[in-house]
Structure formats: structure tokens, C-alpha cells
Amino acid sequence: MKQNRLYFQIISVLVILLVTGTAGILQAQTFDEARNYAFNGEREKARDICRQILAEGFNSDVALLMGRTYAWDGMYDSARVVLQDVLVQRPENMEAYDALSDVEFWADNNAQAIEYCNAALKLEPESPKFAMKKARILYSDEQYNEAVDVLETYLHENPGEPDFLLKLKEYRLDAMKNKIRVVYTYDSFDSDFNRDPWHFLALSYGRKTKLGSVIARLNYANRFDSNGLQFEVDAYPKIGENNYAYVNYGYSSDALFPGNRFGFELYHNFPKAWEGSIGMRYLDFSSSGVDIYTATLGKYVGNYWISLRSYVTPDTDGTSVSGALSVRRYFADSENYLGLKLSYGVSPDDNRKPIDTEKNLTLKTRSVRAEYNRLIKKIWIVSAGFNVGSEQLEPGNYSGYYSFDVGFSRLF
Known part of the structure; x- marks a missing residue:
């Protein structure tokens, strides 16, 4: 039983x-x-x-x-x-x-959405997901300063987060809609060049709009005992969440600059902190015009931004290729960094070196540049750079040049 x-x-x-x-x-x-x-x-x-x-x-x-x-x-x-x-x-x-x-x-109830993000952040204060979500909701509600504060607070505790650095760079421009900047560059040459020092001064005003940033710039150059002025306009229109463009036009009636210059480039932010672009530049000289094709590929690796840019200039006498490798080490946010740049050839985008003739695009040059950028009290930006390079005056014979530039910006 x-x-x-x-x-x-x-x-x-x-x-x-x-x-x-x-x-x-x-x-x-x-x-x-x-x-x-x-x-x-x-x-x-x-x-x-x-x-x-x-x-x-x-x-x-x-x-x-x-x-x-x-x-x-x-x-x-x-x-x-x-x-x-x-x-x-x-x-x-x-x-x-x-x-x-x-x-x-x-449901367009952003205030309540932010409350849920705040409740989640009380449970997990270091949550990158909810910090980023809160910043994006604030940004979409046009609370730009508040969105920047969220990103800055997170980066203060977690410096170098690439996604947050990218967003902070984007959002900060919206928080500070206006920017005035002045940059001065001094170039000195070895005796082989038989040149007096060059001077370059750029004064610009930029404003952030809902469609993107617009910058007006006046460039002044003093070279070979001649003076020249150039007026430029840059625009960075937004094209969706992960895309934006660069559009440029410049005009000058002086021989130290191209008569007209145009530029267009499309940028895309890829997953895992990659960014790439492809575009072109057109320089109109008195005798002819030049098409230049350019592309970049960059990535955030921890606190570092590493990018490679190339320029290709087709010509009947052969194709000219130039490029640059840039590395930046960020501190806390996107406006505080140290940078190093290795370059070969001439860049049509380097405002410190005005291009006055088509021949200058094919010069064989190589240079190393160190730069420093710092944000002070959230409204001032101070920058400085030092460049050491050499230019081929005749086959196999390179002579040196040295450049120093300093810039000041005011955000408001």
C-alpha cells in the first residue's frame, strides 16, 4: 500500500x-x-x-x-x-x-517624455541611452542650452565618448547661434625662397539656423608686396538625422585669389562613430578653371578623432594628388583638443595659403602642423597652430617654411 x-x-x-x-x-x-x-x-x-x-x-x-x-x-x-x-x-x-x-x-508630449528619462536616470545615473535620449528630446523641443548641458554633464563623468562628442559638436552650434571669429597667420621662408613674410587675416561671422550653419568670411592677404581681398560664404545645410552638406562660394577681383571658387561636399555619419564625405571644388582663374575632387574618412577612437582627406586634380599634363592625415585628442568636449596634421601637396581649402594660380595646386610640399583649441567660459574659443613644411623649388631640392596662426572666437 x-x-x-x-x-x-x-x-x-x-x-x-x-x-x-x-x-x-x-x-x-x-x-x-x-x-x-x-x-x-x-x-x-x-x-x-x-x-x-x-x-x-x-x-x-x-x-x-x-x-x-x-x-x-x-x-x-x-x-x-x-x-x-x-x-x-x-x-x-x-x-x-x-x-x-x-x-x-x-505623441508630442516632450515634457512627459523628459520626465520618464529623468526617472530612468535616477535609477541609472550613468546610462548613456537615457542621457542621449533626453538630450535629443530637448534638442527637438528647441531647448538647445538644456540639451548641451545634458551632454556636457555626461562627458564630464565619461570623457571621450564618441557619440556624445559628435552630438555636442552639433548641438552646441545651435545653443550659441552666433559666432564671430578672427584668425591671423604669419608665414616665414628660408632664404632660398627669396620671399618676404606673408600675412593673412580672416574675419568671419557665422549664424546657426534651422536649416544649418551659414558663415560669411572676409579674407585679406599680403604677399609679394601685393594686397588682396576675398569674400566667401559657407553653408552647412542639414539633410536628415545623419547627413549634412558643405556648400561654398568665394569671389575676388584681386590676383592673389581665384576669381571665383565653388565647393560642395556631402557628409554622412555611419554607425560606430565613422564619418565619410565626398565632394568637389572648382577654382576659376583668369586663364582657366580647375576641378578638384575630394573625399574624407574619419572615426572616433576613444578620445581621438582620426581622419584622412584626399584631393585629386585631373589635368592634361597628369593627375595631381594631395592629402592629409589628421589626429585630434579631445578633452571633455569637442571644443577642447590638441591636434596633429601631416600633409602632402596643396589643399584648396587651406585659407591660410591663398591659391592665386593653377600652378600652385601642383606644388610638391610636405608639412607637419600642431594645433590647440580651447573653450573658455563657454563663450570664448582660443586657437593656435604651428606649421613646419618644405616646398620643392626644383627637382630634389626642398626649402623650408614656417607658419604660425592664432584665432579668437566669440559665441553669443
Whole structure:
């Protein structure tokens, strides 16, 4: 009798384990099925399965999926009911805060979306996900200074985060809509050149608009006992979340500059802190015009920004190629850095070296540049650079030149 009772108890336990285990497997299978329906656009079918699972007991993953499907369909009130219940059941569920902040943002209720981000940051103060989300919501609400503060606070505790550096560079320009900048450059040459020192001065005013930045610049050059002026306009229009462009036009009636210059370049921010661009420049000289093609590839690696730029100038006498490798080491944010640049050939974008003839584009030069940039009290930027280079005066014979530049900017 006792033996039969023991057999019965063992069989009962096995049956219970089998039933509960099978139920768990079936629930997992049905949840996966609901996810597949949800991500394939059949969200009502997904919600039906979620309701069946939730009828048997609370499951935060299932409830989160159900709430998100409501949000994706624009049914924000239903999404709030489901997702807020997740917080009641699981007050520290970060995915619920993430989903609810999305719901409020999509419903144009930015203040409440920020409140959910704040609640999540109280639980996890160093969360990059919610710090970035809060900054983006503030930025979309045109609270530019507040968005910058969020990014700066995070970078103060986590210096060198590449995604935050990129966003801070973008958002800070919106926070400070106006910028006045003056840069002076002094060039000195070895005696082989038989040249007096060159002087270059640039005064610019930039303003941030909803479409992007616009910069007007007046360039002055003194070379070969001659003076010259050039007027330029740069624009950086935004093209979506990860794209922007560079557009340039310059005009001069003086021989020290091209008569007209045009520039266009398209930039794209790729995943994992990569950025690339492709574009062209056109320089109009008195005798002819020159097309120059350019491209860049850069990446943030920790606190460092590494980029490579090339220029290709086709010509009937042969194609000229020049380029530069740049490395910057950032401190805290995008306006405080040390930089090193190795260059070969002549850059049409180097305002410190005005190009007055087509021949100058094919000069064989090589140089090393060190630079320093610092933001002071969030409104002043001081920059300085020193350049050591050499230029081929005749085949195999290079002579040296030295440049120093200093710049001051005021943000307001």
C-alpha cells in the first residue's frame, strides 16, 4: 500500500513538471510568434497572443511588446495603460521607461517624455541611452542650452565618448547661434625662397539656423608686396538625422585669389562613430578653371578623432594628388583638443595659403602642423597652430617654411 502511494506521488510530480514545463515552452513559443507578427506588421495578431499569455499571469516582456505595438499604431492611450502597469508591477524596469518616453515623444508630449528619462536616470545615473535620449528630446523641443548641458554633464563623468562628442559638436552650434571669429597667420621662408613674410587675416561671422550653419568670411592677404581681398560664404545645410552638406562660394577681383571658387561636399555619419564625405571644388582663374575632387574618412577612437582627406586634380599634363592625415585628442568636449596634421601637396581649402594660380595646386610640399583649441567660459574659443613644411623649388631640392596662426572666437 505504501509502495503504491509512493508510485502515485512520483507520477504526480512528474506530471506536474511535464505540464508546467510544456506550458513554459508553449508560452515561449507563442511569445516568439507574437514578436514575429509584431515586427512583420501584423500587430493586432501579436496583441491577441499577448492577451492570451497575460491572462495566465503577468509577464513584463509580453506587456512591453503589447504596449509598443499600440504605440507603433499611434494608439498612445492604450500604450500608456499597458506600459504604466509594467511600472506598477516592476518599478525599476528600464525598458518600460524607454518605451514610455518613446510614446510621449511620438505623441508630442516632450515634457512627459523628459520626465520618464529623468526617472530612468535616477535609477541609472550613468546610462548613456537615457542621457542621449533626453538630450535629443530637448534638442527637438528647441531647448538647445538644456540639451548641451545634458551632454556636457555626461562627458564630464565619461570623457571621450564618441557619440556624445559628435552630438555636442552639433548641438552646441545651435545653443550659441552666433559666432564671430578672427584668425591671423604669419608665414616665414628660408632664404632660398627669396620671399618676404606673408600675412593673412580672416574675419568671419557665422549664424546657426534651422536649416544649418551659414558663415560669411572676409579674407585679406599680403604677399609679394601685393594686397588682396576675398569674400566667401559657407553653408552647412542639414539633410536628415545623419547627413549634412558643405556648400561654398568665394569671389575676388584681386590676383592673389581665384576669381571665383565653388565647393560642395556631402557628409554622412555611419554607425560606430565613422564619418565619410565626398565632394568637389572648382577654382576659376583668369586663364582657366580647375576641378578638384575630394573625399574624407574619419572615426572616433576613444578620445581621438582620426581622419584622412584626399584631393585629386585631373589635368592634361597628369593627375595631381594631395592629402592629409589628421589626429585630434579631445578633452571633455569637442571644443577642447590638441591636434596633429601631416600633409602632402596643396589643399584648396587651406585659407591660410591663398591659391592665386593653377600652378600652385601642383606644388610638391610636405608639412607637419600642431594645433590647440580651447573653450573658455563657454563663450570664448582660443586657437593656435604651428606649421613646419618644405616646398620643392626644383627637382630634389626642398626649402623650408614656417607658419604660425592664432584665432579668437566669440559665441553669443
